[in-house]
Amino acid sequence: MTTTVSRRRPGAGNLLLDALIYLVMIFTLLACLVPFIYMLALSLSDAKSIVNGRVSFWPVGFNLGSYEQIVTYPNFFRAYGNTLFYTVAGTAISLTLTTLFAYPLSKSFLRGQKFFMKLVVFSMFFSGGLIPNYLLISNLGLTGRVWAMLIPFAINQFNLIILVNFFRSLPGEIEEAALIDGLNYIGILTRIVLPLSTAGLATVALYTAVFFWNDWFNGLIYLNTSQFPVMLFLRNIVNGTSMVGDAAGFGDKSTIAISIKSAVIITSTLPIIILYPFLQKYFVKGLTVGSVKG
Amino acid sequence: MTARKTAPAIDSRQPLGRHLRRYWQLYAMLLVPVVYFILFKYVPMFGNILAFRRYRPAMGPYGTDWVGFRYFQKFMSDASFWSAFRNTLTLSLLNLAVNFPIPIVFAIMLNELKAIRFKKLVQTVSYMPRFISTVVVIAIISELLSPSSGLLNRFLQDVFNLPPIYFMNEPQYFRLLYVLTDTWQYTGWTAIIYLAAITGISNDLFEAATIDGATRLQQIRYVTIPSILPTIMVMFILNVGRLLSLGFEKVLLMYTPSNSGVSDIIDTLVYRTGLANQNYSYATAIGLFSGVIGVVLVAGSNFFSRKTTGESIY
Numbered sequence: 001m002t003t004t005v006s007r008r009r010p011g012a013g014n015l016l017l018d019a020l021i022y023l024v025m026i027f028t029l030l031a032c033l034v035p036f037i038y039m040l041a042l043s044l045s046d047a048k049s050i051v052n053g054r055v056s057f058w059p060v061g062f063n064l065g066s067y068e069q070i071v072t073y074p075n076f077f078r079a080y081g082n083t084l085f086y087t088v089a090g091t092a093i094s095l096t097l098t099t100l101f102a103y104p105l106s107k108s109f110l111r112g113q114k115f116f117m118k119l120v121v122f123s124m125f126f127s128g129g130l131i132p133n134y135l136l137i138s139n140l141g142l143t144g145r146v147w148a149m150l151i152p153f154a155i156n157q158f159n160l161i162i163l164v165n166f167f168r169s170l171p172g173e174i175e176e177a178a179l180i181d182g183l184n185y186i187g188i189l190t191r192i193v194l195p196l197s198t199a200g201l202a203t204v205a206l207y208t209a210v211f212f213w214n215d216w217f218n219g220l221i222y223l224n225t226s227q228f229p230v231m232l233f234l235r236n237i238v239n240g241t242s243m244v245g246d247a248a249g250f251g252d253k254s255t256i257a258i259s260i261k262s263a264v265i266i267t268s269t270l271p272i273i274i275l276y277p278f279l280q281k282y283f284v285k286g287l288t289v290g291s292v293k294g
Numbered sequence: 295m296t297a298r299k300t301a302p303a304i305d306s307r308q309p310l311g312r313h314l315r316r317y318w319q320l321y322a323m324l325l326v327p328v329v330y331f332i333l334f335k336y337v338p339m340f341g342n343i344l345a346f347r348r349y350r351p352a353m354g355p356y357g358t359d360w361v362g363f364r365y366f367q368k369f370m371s372d373a374s375f376w377s378a379f380r381n382t383l384t385l386s387l388l389n390l391a392v393n394f395p396i397p398i399v400f401a402i403m404l405n406e407l408k409a410i411r412f413k414k415l416v417q418t419v420s421y422m423p424r425f426i427s428t429v430v431v432i433a434i435i436s437e438l439l440s441p442s443s444g445l446l447n448r449f450l451q452d453v454f455n456l457p458p459i460y461f462m463n464e465p466q467y468f469r470l471l472y473v474l475t476d477t478w479q480y481t482g483w484t485a486i487i488y489l490a491a492i493t494g495i496s497n498d499l500f501e502a503a504t505i506d507g508a509t510r511l512q513q514i515r516y517v518t519i520p521s522i523l524p525t526i527m528v529m530f531i532l533n534v535g536r537l538l539s540l541g542f543e544k545v546l547l548m549y550t551p552s553n554s555g556v557s558d559i560i561d562t563l564v565y566r567t568g569l570a571n572q573n574y575s576y577a578t579a580i581g582l583f584s585g586v587i588g589v590v591l592v593a594g595s596n597f598f599s600r601k602t603t604g605e606s607i608y
Contacts, residue, residue: 013509013510013511014509014510017406017510017511018406021403021406021407022407024400024403025403025404025407025412025416028400028416028419028420028481028482029415029416029419029420031478032419032420032422032423032478032482033419035434035435035438036434038434038437038438038445039434039437042437050443051443053443053448056445097326097327097330098327100323100324100326100327101323101324101327101328101331103320103323104320104321104323104324105324107317107320110317110320110321111310111313116324116328119331119336120331123331123335123336123339125535125588125589125592126339126585126586126588126589127335127338127339127585128335128337128338128339128341128342129338129342129564129578129581129582129585130561130564130565130568130569130577130581131341131344131564131568131569131574131577131578131581132337132338132339132340132341132342132344132355132578132581133338133341134568134569135341135344135355135574136333136334136337136338136341136355138355139354139355151334152334154330154334155327155330155331155334155335184319185317185319185320185323186319186323189323210425213427214425214426214427214428214429214430216427216428216429216543217543217546221569231427231429231430232429234429234430234433235429235432235433235547238429238432238433238436239547258437258440258443261433261437262437265430265433265434265437268427268430269426269427269430272425272426273422276422276425277418280418280421280422283421283425284421284486
């Protein structure tokens with residue numbers, strides 16, 4: 001895998017280069033991890049320690065108060081549930097539509113395949129823009145409905161191209177054999193192609209799930225408060241649109257806000273952080289499979 | 295453009311009726327996604343004609359009567375448009391200047407790491423910010439930079455005895471924060487593309503360079519970088535094409551009345567005039583203008599790249 005050549009003379013130049021590289025890499029590791037550690041420490045610290053500026057990378061006055069408190073907020077629970085629903089439903093719809101589109105597009109003998117591919121690629125560079133999209137959604141009567149979160153983003157062009165390329169990379173002989181055995185294309189897709197494509201499907205499903213999990217803007221412009229996803233809930237806390245609960249018995253209001261904000265940040269990011277190490281190979285796969293050339 | 299050589303000879307001679315009868319199931323699969331795609335990607339594209347028509351409430355999304363380029367003339371003579379245009383370009387160019395080279399350097403450095411497990415660890419950790427919501431990113435930095443309790447202000451106070459700075463509110467820090475959060479989120483992720491290109495370089499080239507007595511820096515300079523230049527060019531074209539489309543959601547999250555002088559970009563202007571003030575036609579005209587410039591930029595840089603380096607994205 002590594003392209004470096006093993007036989008190398010150790011020299012001052014090499015040593016200096018290696019030192020510099022390790023320094024940069026360690027800095028990268030810290031830069032990526034420290035913000036989360038800081039958030040975790042804040043969310044687990046008591047109000048007085050935060051106010052006195054004693055919390056850095058380790059909780060001071062350890063307590064779970066802020067977590068206990070956010071689970072009592074009905075808005076937080078509802079928003080979290082909404083996000084779970086948008087993620088599961090949105091990913092399911094998206095995966096179905098994207099697969100149905102990608103499989104025929106992977107067959108270059110199909111008439112019109114080139115044309116459809118061009119239609120897809122062009123729409124990556126030029127799109128309707130915010131206002132025409134907004135007017136379309138509201139004219140379809142989707143504003144204030146959960147469909148406004150799910151439907152408009154069901155097909156993402158990048159994910160589509162990843163799947164098209166993935167289907168193309170499968171050995172064609174298996175499909176030919178299945179055709180001769182009398183299986184039709186729907187059967188081939190569901191019984192042969194999909195089981196062989198779990199890696200590609202997993203990659204696209206992950207990208208889609210992350211998109212729906214992180215989406216907040218569409219919730220802001222299309223949905224009512226009770227339908228807000230958790231990221232919009234967090235955004236409203238951060239910019240002060242909605243208050244961070246009552247401060248009853250907890251002392252200074254602004255400090256409580258800090259540890260509670262951190263607790264919301266941690267809980268709303270946790271699924272991604274926890275799942276990430278196990279699924280990261282799928283995350284990376286799509287980027288190398290899904291080049292724009294198609 | 296070169297469609298004729300890819301279709302198998304048998305199929306291109308096959309009559310359309312037979313072709314459809316044979317592959318109707320594939321076309322049936324296409325039906326729903328294509329209708330969907332046209333409705334949600336192409337109908338809004340044609341919805342841009344609203345930029346040339348007057349919008350009246352409850353009279354449909356495409357306006358009522360033609361007004362030509364009136365809305366374009368209107369925003370062209372509007373100072374807030376030009377301010378947003380300048381802000382967009384400044385922020386984009388700054389972002390390009392900083393965040394285009396960094397992933398390349400990072401990928402080259404990663405490739406020089408000999409400890410495989412450490413390399414894997416750094417890679418895995420460095421991609422992760424890409425999957426964190428922009429809302430969370432902004433929430434985290436606003437806590438890190440908070441003037442009352444944030445880590446950075448405490449550090450500045452303890453070490454340099456500086457008074458607390460309200461970083462998220464001061465206009466002079468907006469661009470820096472935008473660019474640095476992008477660096478944080480996307481360096482590791484973008485580096486994957488370059489790393490894949492570096493991995494594809496033939497080992498013979500490095501061996502030959504070693505035999506010729508090239509140092510590691512010379513190998514990077516004369517083997518690695520020239521070999522990944524095509525990838526760099528393609529990435530550059532894509533980036534230039536996106537010059538006018540910044541991370542709108544992030545800017546919106548960072549937008550405060552006090553930093554609006556630098557943080558009002560074209561997309562936030564469209565959002566404000568369109569959705570907040572409901573000047574639909576006017577906002578569509580601004581959006582269309584920036585969309586067309588985007589297409590021209592992609593086509594232009596692609597053309598330039600094909601002429602000079604032979605690399606193109608389509």
